[in-house]
Amino acid sequence: MTPPARPAASVEPAVPVMSVVPTGPAASTAPAAHSARVVIAMTVDLAEFDRALGDPFDPAAPLSFARSAESDRREEFPAEMCQELDRLGMPRLYVPVEHGGALARYDELLAALRLVARRDLTVAIGHGKTFLGGACVWLAGRPEQARALGADIVAGAPVAWGLTERGHGSDLLAGTMAATTEAGGYRVQGEKWLINNATRGDLICLLVRTRPEGGPRGFSLLLVDKRRLPRDRYRHLPKVLTHGIRGADISGFGMDDCPVPADALVGVEGGGLETVLKALQLTRTVCTALSLGAADQALRLAVEHAARRGLYGRTLVDLPHVRRTLGRAYASLFTAEIVSVFAARALHTAPEETSVISAVAKAYVPSRADELIMTCGELLGVRGFLTEYHEHGAFQKLDRDHRVVGIFDGSTFVSRHALINQFPLLARCHPAATADPAGVEHAADLTAPLPAPELDRLSLMAQGGCGLTQGLVSAARDLRALAVAGHASAWLAGLAEELSAHCDLLHEELAQFPPSSQFAPPEAFALARRFELCFAGAAALRVWLHNLRSGHDELWLEACLVHILRSLRPAEMPTDEEVFDRLFDALRSGASVGPPTTKGVR
Amino acid sequence: MHGSELAPMEPSLRSWLRERVAHYARREPADIDPSVSLTNYGLDSVYALSLCGDLEDHLGVVLEPTVVWDHPTIEALIAHVEEMLGGSSRRMDAG
């Protein structure tokens, strides 16, 4: 149920769109397995939010391509566009309901961020960073600290997250910014660099060394409120010029023997690394929405161009390889979207597993989007290269902007390494299927209301392994049973069985794989990539199986499985890709083909 | 009585842990000194968390994954596990 329609977008809404709307009583009945837990059946009105952002082709709209191009060209922070998001209540989605915001469901936060990213990635990254800045406090902060931060964010205060330093990127334990205890609090010395919102942010959550020898218990988090610091003891480092997200405030923050009050500590002293690693499970999941937004836009531009462009007496879209390429790109977007939505829902239904799921999502979704954007760029030809023509150069901008998504907040390599760290567990748990299957089914059934997120259940290791890949055998069996009963095609069931066999084989290889700690060999990264593929295919299959009410549309699932299998099959086994032609033709004819995850965002 | 139950476990737990650490570090168990921090054997702090799952399976207990961060040597881990098991059976006695 949605709130009453609001007046046209250009009229300032009296109430922020992002207010929590309780839905009807029917939606609040929890499935039996979760009946003991609080169920959040609240929702924000995404369609209204999108409408309020305005028509992106209208230069005067709150978030338009023209405005975006202008701030990008000037390398200026898109302050006005961020204010529009503030006005619409977007910051409320960065704050969990229990701390005074509207964040009840992570899938909604992702969907809203995707809608913004689709228009302007710089705005989405610059504005959305506040969620990343707050995440550690939602996980480990004191209740009054979290409430105060929530109030600041809702009022529009940007928050930064300072992990990285000039000399050290991904290696969090190498950080040298240090805090020493003194009466009433800490003294902090050091610099954080390449920090989004470091200058604009009123607050910054810093990872600091609190034991000289460092180590996993040698770091702590301080939520520093610049407005309470002596002005002569901290510095902003100059804006760093970047290839993409040129308008963003990428700068740094230095502290010179700066006093920080004791109540700035987030969680316990020595708990910094643990909290950051858990927060990254949330933020890596959320970052996948940035990739989906960029991919949506890239594909739209490519499809529209292909439909319009005349060549050799035909339109581009009638060339067989163009059809095939676009159909494949849709299949790729669908699987990426499913992984992202599944990961967001799993934060609610299987928080014990998100150390695996978030790593898969952050490795899989941005790299798929990178590929898709490259493909679209090829189809756009010179139009993907010009900065002023073709919707104000929207493509070349998103192309540059998206590059950073696979680099920050844990690069693709770092995410794969996080997965490699859990290989021993994954291998051990797979044959016995030790994870709780209910968490997977509940995440995949998009109509099931989500239980409130219980962040204290996040864990650094998925002790029961990964329920989704463990359950692939039974999912394939369920599809076969449907095929036998005449409700699905035998061909589709065969694809699912092939994927399941790959997944079992992969786990046998994982079990044989020699342990690899600090310096994982290249082979481990190849195994991680195969795990991601099995995971993505399993997610697509599960989403199909658990949403049959919305129709037995086999086409999207077939396309997703073929898309996955072509990367898993040995080179000597070529893949027949004609399903991508059928998918593209169906979409072109206006048929509503696609996974149910797409609802509300297309 | 609990002491006598735990006593024989301790040496076998030590050799079992040395074997596990040696496996992850890809060395010989004899090379693993139980009083030396696991990071010295190249066990990255996150990778070392794998040990927790093994230990849970081996002992049939539930542990915090970060147990190896708070007790970073084999000796410290054994002391912690003994205290935990001893502590819980004492509580059971009291109840």
Ligand SMILES: Cc1cc2nc3c(=O)[nH]c(=O)nc-3n(C[C@H](O)[C@H](O)[C@H](O)COP(=O)(O)OP(=O)(O)OC[C@H]3O[C@@H](n4cnc5c(N)ncnc54)[C@H](O)[C@@H]3O)c2cc1C
């Ligand atoms: C636009 C932008 C915004 C940013 N915003 C923030 C912010 O708000 N807060 C913040 O703290 N940081 C921020 N950063 C920093 C960013 O998160 C780090 O730069 C990033 O984590 C990686 O560091 P690095 O590129 O210096 O690579 P390094 O860590 O030096 O790595 C070099 C290479 O090794 C690979 N690598 C690293 N570790 C492993 C591993 N374990 N296994 C395999 N390969 C590995 C990397 O993928 C990379 O290819 C931002 C960076 C940019 C560009």
